[in-house]
Amino acid sequence: MILPDATIGMLGGGQLGRMFITAAHNLGYRVVVLEPDPYSPAGLIADEHLVAAYDDHEAIIQLAQRCDVITTEFENIPAKVLKTLSASCPVHPKASVLEKTQDRNIEKAFIRSCGLLPVPYGSITSYSEIAPAVDKIKFPAIMKTARFGYDGKGQCQVNSLDEVKQAYRRFEQQHCVLEQMINLKCEISVVLARNEAGESCYFPVSENIHIDGILHQSLVPARVSDDIKQSVQVAAKRIADKLDYVGVLAVEFFITQEDGILVNEIAPRTHNSGHYTMDACITSQFEQQVRVLCGLPFGDTSLLSPVVMTNLLGDCWNLALDKPILNYSSILASSKSKLHLYAKRDARIGRKMGHFNTLAKTSQIAKEEADAIFMQINKTISIPSC
Ligand SMILES: Nc1ncnc2c1ncn2[C@@H]1O[C@H](COP(=O)(O)OP(=O)(O)O)[C@@H](O)[C@H]1O
Ligand SMILES: [Mg+2]
Structure with a gap:
């Protein structure tokens, strides 16, 4: 210890x-x-x-x-x-874990080796692999660079063999993955902690709403069946066990219109969709990571209240000003919301600058409150209805 x-x-x-x-x-x-x-x-x-x-x-x-x-x-x-x-x-994590999660092609092969389903895909590591990759998927599809993508960066939508070739050139012939575009019912994620003894401890499953490939909100409890929640927790544990993982790990899942479960990505770290734990759980994901690293017992991960986490991107800052500012008065005025800012010097479009957690009787009511606050902050951003 x-x-x-x-x-x-x-x-x-x-x-x-x-x-x-x-x-x-x-x-x-x-x-x-x-x-x-x-x-x-x-x-x-x-x-x-x-x-x-x-x-x-x-x-x-x-x-x-x-x-x-x-x-x-x-x-x-x-x-x-x-x-x-x-x-x-x-x-922690070990080098062997990062080797598996830093490259989307290796990661997807690893997901398969766990007996789980990745999104249908084809690997493109050379020009000659483009045609076989296209044969494996149905359009529309998304071309993603195999490495260094985050928050939707290094991705573009493609609808034909020609567009895949163009995208490959645009990505300067880096290794890529061609993924079928999934008609999503919703996205959910599991954040878990695993210790050296191989014991795991889950945070409640969160439902994640993305805008333009970037996480916008996480709702907890997620509005999916208990069966789905249990299945994704079992899947995430299988991944953590196979990696012999020690620390906090997140797994992102796509739920299809037919309630199929696909593994999207593995994040060998704390995760944006776990930020709700800071105000809505007895133990936050960050405290849990400290505990696991130091060999302390797991903290209790019970949910104290339904919650919605809303990201604050640079888009919410008034970028027209010399010194851009966030109009956070509506967050501070909400007795059920907590503001977290990251002290980044420059606000930029798409850059994660902070988040706020809104607590309420249900995640749906928390979402309505959070949406109203978000609208006050930035009236020009449209909020997806769901
Ligand atoms: N194959 C896909 N089908 C449908 N939506 C997708 C697909 N791939 C990515 N997306 C959307 O884009 C988001 C970001 O993609 P992801 O692969 O998780 O990359 P990042 O590393 O940027 O998080 C996803 O959470 C999802 O909303
Ligand atoms: Mg992702």
Whole structure:
């Protein structure tokens, strides 16, 4: 067991790292961040911030020397960095996990090896694989770069063989995956924690509404049957077990119109769809990650209240001003809502700047309240009805 007062290392400096640090501080731990951006959300509140590239040899040595355990908040840390660190310090997740989740083609093959269904797809790792990939799917489809995509980036919709060829050229012949576009009933996700003894603990399943490929809201309880909730939890546990995972892991699922369950993505870290736990669960996903890393018992994951988490993208900032600001008065005026901002210096379209959690008697009522607040913040954004 790693007791409070010990030091945890964090690779990556984004908002997930920032919220992890707050949870670690609440339990009395220190955190050292390795992140090249000197103004990163996590670096700003870390006990120590090593400002260097993730693969900077000196910085990696310093991190290993200073820390009792090391984790990541960002799945694109080079897997070899984790391998190097693990020679002198416990590291979770392991390099072998990142190797499986950093590349969409490897990830989908792994999902299949767990006996689960990925979205129908074809791999494109060379020009000659385009035609066989197209044969495996039905249009419309989405072409995605195999690596480094997030928040809908590195993706485009395609409707014919010619458009796939164009997209391949536009993505500069990087490895890609061609995915059939699914007519979704809804999207849900499971955030779970797994410890070194192989025990797992789930947070309640969340229902996720995306706009333009970016998460907009998470509703909990999700409006799906108990059977579906149980099936996705079993599927997520199978994935965590097969990875021999230690830490917090999220799995995104697509639910088809026929109630089929497809695994979309695996995130080897805390997840945006788990931010609701900060105000609606006894233990947040960030505290749970601290607990698992340090070998403490799991915290209780019971839901205290139905909740909706709403993301605040840079689009909600008044970008026409010299110093863009968010008009957050409607969030602060809502006695049932809690605002979380990530202290990012520049607001940009599509950039995650913060979120707010709204509690209510049901997730549907929480959504109505959150939608009204969101509309006040930015009247120009249309909200999907569901
Ligand atoms: N094959 C698909 N069919 C339908 N919607 C999709 C498909 N792939 C992606 N999307 C939509 O785009 C979102 C982001 O895609 P995802 O593959 O999860 O990439 P990211 O890494 O950017 O989260 C999904 O949550 C979903 O709303
Ligand atoms: Mg995703």
